[in-house]
Amino acid sequence: MNNNIAQTLTHLNDVIQKGNSGVITLPSNPSVDAVAASTALYLGLHKMGKSVSLASASKPTYSLTATDKIQAQLTTSGDDLVISFPYSEGAVDKVDYNIQGNNFNLIITPRQGFPKLDTKQVKYSYAGGVLNFVITIDAPTLNSLGELYTSNEKQFQGKDIINIDRHLTNSFFGSVNYVNKTSSSISEMVLKLLQSLGVEIDRDMATNLYAGIAASTNNFSSYSVTADTFEAVATLLRLGAVKKTIGRPPQPRGFQPQPQMNPSFNSPQPSQFPQPRFNNQPDMVTPIEQVEKEPKGADAQTPQDWLKPKIFKGGGGLV
Structure with missing residues (x-):
């Protein structure tokens, strides 16, 4: 220590x-x-x-x-013995005492129209x-x-x-x-x-x-x-302590709820969005068989004058 x-x-x-x-x-x-x-x-x-x-x-x-x-x-x-009980203004008419044998009696008389004193609400303490x-x-x-x-x-x-x-x-x-x-x-x-x-x-x-x-x-x-x-x-x-915790219960953990949307807000309907337009005609696709039949490279037909020299005029035309 x-x-x-x-x-x-x-x-x-x-x-x-x-x-x-x-x-x-x-x-x-x-x-x-x-x-x-x-x-x-x-x-x-x-x-x-x-x-x-x-x-x-x-x-x-x-x-x-x-x-x-x-x-x-x-x-x-x-x-000093203090006798306490709930009191409202004017509820007590008088306080008196008497002695009977070995007993000292304190007498509290309620005023007319007020309820009598409840013995369960009387408290005792010492002061002074x-x-x-x-x-x-x-x-x-x-x-x-x-x-x-x-x-x-x-x-x-x-x-x-x-x-x-x-x-x-x-x-x-x-x-x-x-x-x-x-x-x-x-x-x-x-x-x-x-x-x-x-x-x-x-x-x-x-x-x-x-x-x-x-x-x-x-x-x-x-x-x-x-x-x-x-x-x-x-x-x-x-020493015999009983395990117990006292206090406010813990707040639950987790995601906070999302705020609700204003009910007066109107969500757009699907019809309000522009719809994509599609061509009703199918795409023209060349069949693979036809592609394979087309001449390619050396197999393609070559023009007969392809090897002859070409002469161009000044205007760009071919002679």
Whole structure:
């Protein structure tokens, strides 16, 4: 491993070990690789007992473990219980509570004419915690996070920002910059991070990371694939990774269809072309038998005066 990368991972470990809570952020419209790496890291940090959340301005829909944990807002875990449900203006008449024995009951009464609250749509979370670190995944700049950053700039100030990226244009904005511009994928980088943290990588984490590397390298055919990439893939397979690729189906290859002719165009009819005219009389050909009978050379009849001298007059006439 490169000495600079080893030193960066050591520094990164120190930041994560001393912090108890953090958030993993993704850019707007994150790639399969970014989602795979962030969810695997999320699962790994939870195994370490860290209170972390996942956030992206746009909700990805890839079939990867823990993708459902990605929220559209920057939230921090804490001691405050938050009860959330869909709400429209004026739908709630009043909120009350009572205590029955050892139970605390929160009572939400809908306004007349509005439907009652659907228990299946109620969500629970914690807030009010202190944010110790922010991890950015696959973001060359903080502005790449979109509204997640522009609407929460104050929450990024004074925090340890761990910048994990491989873009050539990365601006090294973090307090720790784990940036490897020659890496095949973010997932390969996160695998090294999890190994350096001493996290036990389970099957779900390995499967996510495998899918991320496969997507980023176009099924291991990219020029960025190295021996380290195949070693990482071998490690993930030994850890139980399920081989699956996630992404858009490839476009079919083949000849592009020719544009259709305008239906209003009238093709010329055969009668519109000039027709060649043929002579109805057959060609006069001398039969071969007659040609053979014609006198040739010495056999031909020679005029009797052929050997006599010829005298020409001045006018060109023959005497």
